[in-house]
Amino acid sequence: MIEIEQIRKTYDGTPALDGFTLGVERGELFGLVGENGAGKTTLIKILATLLRPTAGVARISGLDVRREARAVRGIAGYLPDVAGLYQDMRVTEFLEFFADAFRLTGSQRNVAIQRAIERAGLRERRTAFVEQLSLGMKQRLLLAKTLLHDPKVLLLDEPATGLDPLARIELRELLKQLNREGVTIFISSHILSDLEDICTRVAFIGHGRNVADAEGHTVVKLGEQTEQATACEIEVAGDADAAARAAATFAGTHVERGRSKILRIQISGGIENGSALLKYLLNAGVVVVRFDARGPGLEERYRQVFGAERK
């Protein structure tokens, strides 16, 4: 659905994107993570047809974002990181304007506006001026406006910025719902727990290029344990130092002391090695009060990829 091939973008000779390549399948909810200035916003702006790439090709549903920009705008919805609203317009007027801007006419226009109002949860506030809405309502209105023309692809740049926890949860649920309805979603965010919750795959970007994690993957499939490593968190009663020493003697482990009686252990191999370790510790007389085995999370992978670089 989204194909990005060796895309480059320079600003006065300084590269913002330097040969980034990516493919997103139809119906995916795909995340893009990277540090500030990594090129995420530039990439999304190129896909949204706001910026022209210096080199390389980007396509959405087979349409070249540079040559067929207008057609791309017809099938893509773009929500920028800091989007503005016309504060002096009423909610319905705002949506009517964008419905007209997307050339919706007749009943199609009315239905789209009604659906947008429902989607934004603003039925009671439809005649209110935009400036009277809360930040969460404004963000919902922006997303509803982005969805007015039924886009096949959603390009979201930091959509949860400034939202309170409840609004973030609502946004996540809405994105999941849209994804279930068949909308392909490409989202950049610094809130890794949100991405981990909703995304099917995530790509890393750094200095405008693809960045690989410790296992050499530039794109990570989420919600799957890997064969390479399992992370465990163990809470013990009694002597935590002795427990750490015992754990370190188990083959393929790397032990880190967490706060008070918590051990964080990386075990090479899959989840079955986690249960073997638990059995080993119990046999060694360690009193385990909590054992949590999971694959390396997005945060962990992110730390592996970008943590070393920052140090």
Added chain:
Amino acid sequence: MNPMIRKELRQRMRERRAWLLPTLYLVALGGAVALAYYEVTSNSGNGQLQGAEMGVAVFYTVVFTQMALLLLMAPVFSAGSVTIEKEQRTLGGLLTSLLTPLQVWWGKYVAALLFLVLLLVCSLPVLSLSFSLGGIGPRDVGKATGVTFLVLASISAIGLYCSSFFRRSVHSTAVCYGVVIALTVLTFVAFLILASRWESTQIALGKPHDEPPRSIMATLYLNPFFSIVAVFLEPRQKGVQDWVLSLGCFALVGALAGMLAIRNLRRSGEQV
């Protein structure tokens, strides 16, 4: 109807200046007429004052005051028009919709111009006051209004160009006022310098010096006040009339500013 025009007009009419500016404009115009009336009557001495003299005085006072006021107001409506979208971070929404840069520009341009037309229409009754005094006909009123409209259309296009070029309204408006001052003051100063040099040369050569050649007059072609003067001047014996050339220059500059503004809008993704 272009949705941009509807949106722009709706937003403009909700602003306080939508009623404040026409009010101040008419007060200023009324004040100028009162001043002209006072001047003409006090300078007439004991002699009988002809109604036509008063009519002509009132007419020219209104026409020039109107032009001066509208030249001051035109940048207010046009020079902040695109920059406000950049400042409010709403330009991205327009550029990623199915609106073309031409439609966005046209919507902004028409809305800016329509407000100036509203002010022009407001002043028509004041301008027509001279009918009752004589010396001025509807044709003169039409000519003055037409020329003022064309000049303002061009200034609005320049304002929109500035707005598409700069990121901030304050910079755009300042540069647009700079252009207006350059067109009104600098062209006049340049004309005075060139005309006085030419006159001294003519005197030295012992030649008659009734009217400067077209090459010198051309410095005034982009002067808004000259456009009005030129339309009421005695027609030239041969060649194209000065008012035609002056309005042609304004139309050309306006069209060029419009094209460049649309090009800037097309490339303004980096300013979003």
